Amino acid sequence: xxxxxxxxxxxxxxxxxxxxxxxxxxxxxxxxxxxxxxxxxxxxxxxxxxxxxxxxxxxxxxxxxxxxxxxxxxxxxxxxxxxxxxxxxxxxxxxxxxxxxxxxxxxxxxx
Amino acid sequence: xxxxxxxxxxxxxxxxxxxxxxxxxxxxxxxxxxxxxxxxxxxxxxxxxxxxxxxxxxxxxxxxxxxxxxxxxxxxxxxxxxxxxxxxxxxxxxxxxxxxxxxxxxxxxxxxxx
Numbered sequence: 691x692x693x694x695x696x697x698x699x700x701x702x703x704x705x706x707x708x709x710x711x712x713x714x715x716x717x718x719x720x721x722x723x724x725x726x727x728x729x730x731x732x733x734x735x736x737x738x739x740x741x742x743x744x745x746x747x748x749x750x751x752x753x754x755x756x757x758x759x760x761x762x763x764x765x766x767x768x769x770x771x772x773x774x775x776x777x778x779x780x781x782x783x784x785x786x787x788x789x790x791x792x793x794x795x796x797x798x799x800x801x
Numbered sequence: 802x803x804x805x806x807x808x809x810x811x812x813x814x815x816x817x818x819x820x821x822x823x824x825x826x827x828x829x830x831x832x833x834x835x836x837x838x839x840x841x842x843x844x845x846x847x848x849x850x851x852x853x854x855x856x857x858x859x860x861x862x863x864x865x866x867x868x869x870x871x872x873x874x875x876x877x878x879x880x881x882x883x884x885x886x887x888x889x890x891x892x893x894x895x896x897x898x899x900x901x902x903x904x905x906x907x908x909x910x911x912x913x914x915x
Contacts, residue, residue, distance in 0.1 A: 724903060726906075731909075731911070733805070733891050733893075733907050733908045733909050734844070734891070734906045735906070736903045736904070739903050777843055777844075779843070779844075786849070786856075786857040787834075787849060787856075787857055788834070788857055788859060789844070789846065789904060791843030791844050791845070792843050793841070793842055793843045794843055
C-alpha cells in the first residue's frame with residue numbers, strides 16, 4: 691500500500707538547536723515530494739518540491755533532501771517563528787495528480 | 802496576484818443537513834482540488850477539477866460532490882452530513898492539472914457537524 695510516514699510526531703527544540711524531520715515513503719514511481727508548513731487554523735504553505743534522489747533545496751534556515759526511500763527537512767538554528775506543523779506529501783505513478791500526505795511533525799521552538 | 806480564497810471560514814451544521822463550500826482559485830490557475838483534514842491528521846484528497854471536469858477522486862462517498870465554473874472557481878457540496886464530516890476543508894489550485902506542479906492552498910473552511 692502506498693504510504694507516507696513522518697517522524698517524529700512532535701519535536702520540541704531550543705532556539706538555535708538544529709535538527710531534522712523525516713518523511714519516509716513506500717510508493718511505486720515517485721513523481722514528486724513536497725514539503726509544506728501549516729500554522730494552526732491555516733492552510734498548508736508550500737516550502738519545497740523535490741523530484742529525484744540526490745536533489746536538495748534550501749530556503750533560509752530550511753534545507754530539504756531526497757533519497758530513494760525518504761526525505762529530510764533539516765532546520766538549522768531554528769527560531770520561535772519556525773514553530774508549526776511540517777507536512778510531507780508525494781505524487782506517485784498511478785495516483786493521478788493527488789497529493790498523499792503524511793500526518794505531519796509538530797515543531798515547537800522555545801526561547 | 803490574489804491567492805486561493807475560501808468561504809465561509811467557519812460553519813456549524815447539524816447531522817443530516819447539506820452544506821456548500823466555496824473556493825476561488827489563484828489567478829492563472831485552471832485546476833482546483835479539495836482536501837479534508839481531520840484534527841491531527843494530514844489532508845486527505847477528495848477530488849480534483851480541471852477545466853470544469855472532475856479528473857480524479859479519492860475514497861469519499863458520492864454524497865461529496867463538486868463543481869468547477871468557467872472562471873475556475875469551485876464548490877464542494879456535502880449531503881446528509883455525518884458527525885465524522887467535521888473537519889477543515891481545504892481548497893487548493895495549480896496552473897495545470899496534468900503536471901506535478903505545487904499546489905497552493907487556501908486557509909480552509911472549518912466545518913463542525915453537531
